[in-house]
Amino acid sequence: MIIENKIIQGKNLRWLLRCPNKNDAVELSKLRVKIDGETEYMDRESGEGFLSPEDFQKVIYEDSVAEKNIFLVAEVNEKIVGFARCEGNTLSRFRHKAEFGICIAKEYWGYGIGKVLLESILEWADNSGIKKISLTVVEENAKAIELYKRYGFVEEGLLIKDRLHKDGSYYNTVLMGRLA
Known part of the structure; x- marks a missing residue:
């Protein structure tokens, strides 16, 4: 699914909310590795589960044509600083569900980017017939859980x-869900 570009004037920051295109693949590949290394809240350590630019091109294309998938990026001054992705389920018994995740470069935490990405994903999900949206979050990430x-x-x-x-150290993972 593709949405229209939208300028966001947030907390002391003006940025662009949009869907990625194939030209963003290199930047997204590098950003994902960077973000994974900035916090313990991500599932991966930096470099794990590596997605090459070619992998990102494939995901971007598949999400652009899939009815129950959406991929969004946050862009500041022509630089992608975060992204969110929601993937629906194609199995008959689970086609009412989708899972999503958000990641933002640490230097852009606190500007409300995560909130806008979340609101955009939820609005899209509600309009796409998705009845349940799920996520996982490390228990220590209290700020995300409260959001x-x-x-x-x-x-x-x-x-x-x-x-x-x-x-x-071992950490617990919280399973969260929202019903439409």
């Missing part, structure tokens, strides 16, 4: 010692 709760997500479960971080 999701403000938008109607509820905690549906807790995966105990689900994550092993570089410091050798």
Whole structure:
């Protein structure tokens, strides 16, 4: 699915919300590795689950034509600083569901980019016939959990010692969902 570009005037920052195109693939590949290395809140460590520019081109194309997928980027001064992706399920028993994730470069935290990406994903999901949208978040990411709760997500479960971080400690993963 593709949306129209939208200029966002947020907290002391003007930025562009749009869908990516194939020319963004190199930048997205580099940004994903960068963001994965900036926080322990992501599922991957920097470089893990690497998506090459060719991989991103494929995802961008597939999401642009899929009815139940959307890929959004946040662009500041012609530089992508974050993105969100929501992927629907094609299995008959689960076609009412979708999962999503958001990631933003650390230097752009606190500008409301995550909130706008979340609102945009939810608006799209509600208009696309998606009845349930799910996500996972590390339990220590209280700020993200509170944001999701403000938008109607509820905690549906807790995966105990689900994550092993570089410091050798285990962390729990919170399963969250929102029904339309």
